[in-house]
Amino acid sequence: MSDKPNIASLSGRKKVVSNKKMTFMEMIYLPAIIGGFGITLSHFFKKKVTLQYPEETKPRSEIYRGMHVLKRDDEGRERCTACGLCAISCPAEAITMIAAERKEEEMNLYREEKYASMYEINMLRCIFCGLCEEACPKEAIFLTDRIVSSDLHRGDFIYGKDLLVEPVDQRIDISHRQTPEVLKFKLDKNQSHNS
Amino acid sequence: MSQYNRVDPPEGYSAPGFFATTLDKVVGLARKNSIWPLPFATSCCGIEFMATMGANYDLARFGSERLSFSPRQADLLMVMGTIAKKMGPIVNQVYEQMAEPRWVLAVGACASSGGIFDTYSVLQGIDKVVPVDVYVPGCPPRPEQILDGFMKIQELVGNESLRRRYSPEYRELLEKYGIK
Amino acid sequence: MEQQLIEDSLKERFSNDIVSFDESSDILTVTVEKTVVVGLIKFLKEDLGFNFLTDLCGIHYPQQELQLGVVYHLHNFLNNTRIRVKTFTSIDKPEIDTLTEIFSAANWMERETYDFFGIIFTNHPNLIRILNVEYLDYFPMRKEYPLEDQTRTDKDDRFFGR
């Protein structure tokens, strides 16, 4: 057996698709060219699809993976317990945090006994893959459909807790990112200590 | 961290009582609306840039659909995608070849910081080789984000004094990158 | 073609130089001495119809005596069988004959393997680095070299064992 491939079909479903013979009409250029003019002209009068971006916006998908949010629970306590799973699962190594022990008087600030005293995401490193959201066992970090805006300084892209934690009065709804089972589970009053 | 990132705004621009001369304003306005980008697209972000150029987002609205593949004619170097160490000197050279005034937009995580590719072969951000004016995060950024970054550049361009590009601060900045 | 048949014909031809057969894996795997690997592949191509070099790559086992390996994947289009050929060489004198005479496709694959592992393919027409910068003074895919760019400034390694 030599280099020569089997000219017969390997798959039994072969179909030659390129036809290189030109008919006379194709030889004289004009019919195809005029046909092309027709196509472009039909688009000339079509409604334009352009989105005038800064003024008009297109709604992003509800599950769009944009800027992160650190959630608070219903009582306004931060959910994050600084377990570090998000940092480990991050392929870009963009997340850093420092864990701290919750003090007595901070009961209304943090949900768990351990919390992140410093939580930073380097938004320039981040690739918005969503693995941190998946890794979080505490419903603390979610990606949202907000986008991170561009900036002039590289240093300004390290987002700390001031930017990541959702404000108490402006909650961000992330329920559409969760499965129906989780949503059902969260309604269960008996399990409320967990969710 | 940010000291080597960006050309600082012209002295006194933000100071109270400053106002640009009419010529400055007019030229700024003209430049702002006629930024011809040099798309330095190496990877994924380049495809999103195509989407930005495409019908749905249409960068042309800002007067920038004339891509200048020749650096001489370009005003804005848009670096999109990973820049490996092998590529670094070339980015520098392309920047050097551009005629003043010139701006640099780093699009996407890789160009801005190396992104996910913290490896021996990838440059950790193009600000190691050229001065960057605006960074656009995202991997790759949405066309909206690229447009956002572009408008930031426009803002910068419109507010810049005519002469700034010949100022000693600017020269000093370029010298840091070994650009004469 | 039956695996057994291939195995038999290989055994018959290269009995002394075959280190092992491994049928447990997804593809029939043959490990051979590096001296015969080119001959074996030639035999596979010309007599057994493995007309397509799917892949060629290096591998590094620091704990073995023969640390560096090259793995070839061949494909017989007609019978739709694949075979994996492995060969190992010492790290001090990592030399293996080139496959470019038999498969043109091997050219860049071997250059890549050289670039990553420093395996020298003797008689290769143009064995220079392909992906990395030419002045790189080590072979980055060997296990002992670090992955990271050492100049990264925006990472804090104190956290979580990184």
Place this chain on the structure above:
Amino acid sequence: MDGTYILYKFILASAILLISLLVAMYSTLLERKVAAFFQDRLGPNRAGIFGIFQPLADGLKLFFKEEFMPGDADKFLYILGPSLTMMIALLTSAVIPWGNSLVIGGAEYSLQVADVNVGVLYVFAILSIGVYGIMIGGWASNNKYALIGAVRAASQMISYELAMSMTIIAIVMMSGSLSLKDMVEQQHGMNWNVWYQPLGFLIFLVCAFAECNRSPFDLPECETELIGGYHTEYSSMKLGFYLFAEYINMFISSAMIATLFFGGYNFPFMDDLHLSHNVITIIGSLVFFVKIAFFVFFFMWVRWTLPRFRYDQLMRLGWKSLLPLAIVNMIITGLVIMIKHHL
């Protein structure tokens, strides 16, 4: 020669110069808008309403951009290139009859700067110098891409000039004059040359595209192959001149097509309207500009529809198809004229 005459010529020449520049300027915008519309986009619309200030912005920006001279460039030629291109592009407009004459105060003022009796030859002479600007620029840049672009431009120009002249000869045979004014006068009303010379028109059109270096014959610049072709190394206003000259050339070519084949400022039923001579002249001029505008649009339409030729295919088309066709066209015209003459 009295003062009024000089003043009138001066005004006319400046007006035409200004109009050419203005039209060319706004052609750049039109091109971008048309391209956008063909592609379902909106095109420039941030600089003023509909992007009306876009050309001004581009011009001003180019004007204030850094002058740049490649280190190894031939300094004199490098500057000469774009200047020549620009100058020559503007020269052609002198012989085109932009309208009939206006009668003011008993004196008749023609709307043509110079009714040269060899107008056609003048146009061709000027057009063929035009390529020197490109060649010189491409050579002086000392850049391989620019050089390839320049070489392509030169050979393209030579090949298509021939076929173009051959078609013109047919027209000249019909009109019996080399003056453009006479040619237009003969196409009075709907008596346009295009009805008698459809093949000639087609050949002329194709050649016009090639002469203007417009797609599908834009090989000298050819963005995806040669980056910028002959103007790769140019920046600031010198680049502006090159780009501008292209649009002026397009404008002039459209004017030539309209003049030679579509009756110039003539329009149908112009004699049936019973309007005064001056009004007819003004309408005629406007009609002429409409015709020009259509062809400018057509130039753009083609550019945004067709792929470009390859260098050798372009040559083949020029020498092996268009030139023989033009000769055949010429012979047939000659025969028909002869037969008519003897009947």
Place this chain on the structure above:
Amino acid sequence: MEHLGKEHILVRPEDYDKNFSTLNLGPTHPATHGIFQNILTMNGETIVDAEQTIGYIHRAFEKLAERRAFYQITTLTDRMNYCSSPINNIGWQMTVEKLLGVQTSKRIDYMRIIIMELSRISDHLICNSVIGVDSGALTGFVYVFQEREKIYEIYEEICGARLTTNLGRIGGFERDFTPLVLNKIREFIANLPKVIKQFENLLLRNRIFMDRTINVGGISAERALNYGFTGPCLRAAGVDYDVRIMNPYSSYNDFDFTIPVGTNGDTYDRFCVRQEEIWQSIKLVKNALENLPEGSYHMDVPEFYLPDKQEVYSKMESLIWHFKIVMGEVEVPVGEVYHSVEGGNGELGFYLVSDGGRTPYRLHFRRPCFVYYQAFPEMVKGSFLSDAILTMSSMNVIAGELDA
């Protein structure tokens, strides 16, 4: 060989006295779409020889893969052939499933087929429209890019990202197709033929385009096989090798589709083959949508597929599993597998050696365009500069895949 000035500009002394000139095509030439360099030796406009330099965006994927946990590698495969990243993602996930011995259900298979065929469409759309751009017809590109934008929207609805999707998980998908997704796909598939038809009318039988592409950059089947061609480039040469049929994965054998081939492997053949493959993909997506079975969107892969969130929140065992998976302390079989899928450019292979650890011991990607791009000098020798550019764009060299 001697270097003058910057290291990437090569001047060969032996060429000084010949009448050849060298032209440096790339790395930032507009036609290289991504970054690689060709130094062409030219005789006038004819190419005498070409020398390629690649590696300008070498990102060390393979080394990186040795330091990343299995589930993180989808983020790498995303960025390899970024025109059709879901194929890469799913190919990688199937490789791991093969290592684990997981058999996926029909529903997952069909969902995968839908996504992979959509990405094949988007890959071919971009490649063919870029051939149009490089031949000077920009408009067709803008038309088909609107369709690509719709594919992006579908991706966004499925996984939340447009281009680098990180789509799918080992053992299935991260979430189910919502009715909205299915609607969007149906709408897209219904509208696409019209646009493709229009695009074809613009180029396919236009003599200018045919002249530009026919007998340009051709390669014989024999040489193509020797060079390791796969995918549309091999099929254009007349060999109907397609992984989807030769080694059917993901239930591709449930579907009937033809393999388009060309005659002599030139640019026109490649264009036609890709164009026909788009039609076949449309058919496949339609069929898979119609026959999409009910069921779960993921398999039970305790080693990799994260437990349901409500269980993690409430049950200790699940929480521990969750931690183990994320930390990568799960039992992975020791062994090696080779799995390949039909990527946008051809056989995309994954050779995975596992030592049972958190990360692959060695992961080698068989990147189709890396293998076949080396034939470029042979394909363009003796042709014109313009031909070289069209050949280059019709080979669809994706720099991310080329340089790894």
